[in-house]
Amino acid sequence: MPELPEVQTVVNGLNEKVLGKNIISIFEDRKGTIQNFVQEPICEFGSISKISRRGKFIIMETSKDLKFVIHLRMTGKLIFEKYPERKSTHERANFIFEDKTKLIFDDTRTFGKIQIYQKKDKIESLEKLGLEPLSDNFTSEYLKLKFENRQAPIKNLLLNQSIIAGLGNIYVCEILFRAKISPQKQGNKLSFKKIDMIVIKTKEVLTEAIKYNGTSISDYRNVDNKSGEFQKFLKVYGKKTCECGSDICKIKQAGRSTYFCEKCQKIGE
DNA sequence: ATTGCTTCCTGAGCGC
């Protein structure tokens, strides 16, 4: 569910609300939510010293050299709560701070996970990620190299986290629409010019979506339990009619819905 | 190595 802009919005909110707070306890309301979780009789977690994002992962580091690596998957939410007596509807885990505030991990479909690591640990899930699309080293040359010998549709390749970290179904649909590329076009058949358009539009769409605090189609909320605004600017995802007047097509690719306009996104080009 | 299919789980929305 949450993709790069939504995760970045959550990270921004966490930096505002919980940075520096001392963790006095962590609870797991649903078994399996927290991995590598050892609740020692006296386990000191420390205070939150750094909060960052890598792909769709949220990374919270503590003064005791712990790293919480959090993935929200489809329906995960991190909600900051001033009044810890209030319980969230699908609360799966929570962090209680010394000042009696609380960070709730709420996740309807329970796909989300919190992994606990020591600072020295190798974190495999992060190591296999591809480049950050908003970084300077994410270029058309890089993508061209990655798309060589790839016959899979461009839609699938853009969803592949080991190529680009952070894109999901909504933004891939939007990027391909804005770049005027058919989602069914094979990766190795794209011209350098088209690949360049993908890079430009990826940076453009993501930057704009972050500015509007992400896209809320259904579940996504920020740490204040508020919706994002970018859904107002979507051009194809979930749409019936294109701005050109044609009908938007809806097909299945890699098991998920692809929305695109056959007239604006021609396979032959 | 690459590709695609299945699976994890809950809830909303639809047609009957």
Added chain:
DNA sequence: TGCGCTCAGGAAGCAA
């Protein structure tokens, strides 16, 4: 009202 079906923004794990 209620049942059963399909769908949902992710990605690991597996088979071909």
